Amino acid sequence: MLHQIINYFATDSNQYWQCVGQHLFLSAITLAISLVIALPLGYLGSRIKPVATFCTVFAQVLRIIPSLALLFILIPFIGTGMLPAVIALVVLALPPLLINTILGFNEVSPMYKEVGLALGMNQRQLRRQIEIPLAMPYILNGIKLALVEIIASATLATYIGAGGLGTLIFTGLGLYDMSYVVIGGVSVAVLSLLAMLSFDFLIKKVQKNEQTSDSI
Structure with a gap:
């Protein structure tokens, strides 16, 4: 197998790097769309309890929908290709983003807000200088979980013609050639691991900066 x-x-x-590029592009566009939806909604959820309840229930419902089933449900309505794959992956990415964003803003101590108000900050300044920095570790953790989920699940996009590393995996299964399966599977695992380690490093750096600011 190693020789193969x-x-x-x-x-x-060239084919391999094309598959990697498709996989990364699909993952990046999915994450970007998910962030545009989840971050504002999560912030509102931290301020308005009914919105938080809706987000929590919505996230729980999304978690029970199998991504492969969603892909096939979407095919009759919007066909095959990139669009249904992105929609299905966005559905997978939203739960961790919503929950962690709400949790992050809820964990900001009221004491910090009171200090900010005492210093004459308005609501926009409080949000930009206090709430967002303190909530950032939780938000980044949500992004990490969502991105790992997206990268791992994007292999299913091959079923509907969206390309990516899943092409190698399913080609190998179709040809009974495990070398393709190993190349595709290991590549997805490496991408997921790199994403997780990168965000773990970033989260620790943000937390360290917060601790330094608190000590000052």
Whole structure:
């Protein structure tokens, strides 16, 4: 198998990097759309209890929908390709983003807000200088969970012609060639691991900066 993998990269490396590029593009566009939806809604949920209840119930409902089932449900309405794949992946990404955004803003101590008001800050300044920085570790953790979920689940997009590393996996399964399966599966695992480690590092850095600010 090792010889087959080496031979694949020697002869078809362009195809491999095309699949990686498609996978990364699909993941990036999905994350961007999910953030545009989840962050404002999560912030409102932290301020308005009925919105928080709606977001929590909505996130729980989304979690029980299998992404593969959603893909096939969307096909009769919007066909195959990138669009249904993005919609299905956005559905997967929203729950961790919503829950962690609400949790992050709810965890901001009222004491910090009172200090900010005492210093003459308005609501916009409180949000920008106090609430968002203090909630950022939770928000980043939500982004990390969502991105790992997106990268792992984007392999299913191959079923409806959206490309990505799933192409290698399903090609290998169809040809009974495990070298393709290993290349695709390991690549997805490496991308997920890199995303997780990068955000873990970023979260620790943000938390360290917060601790430094508090000590000052």
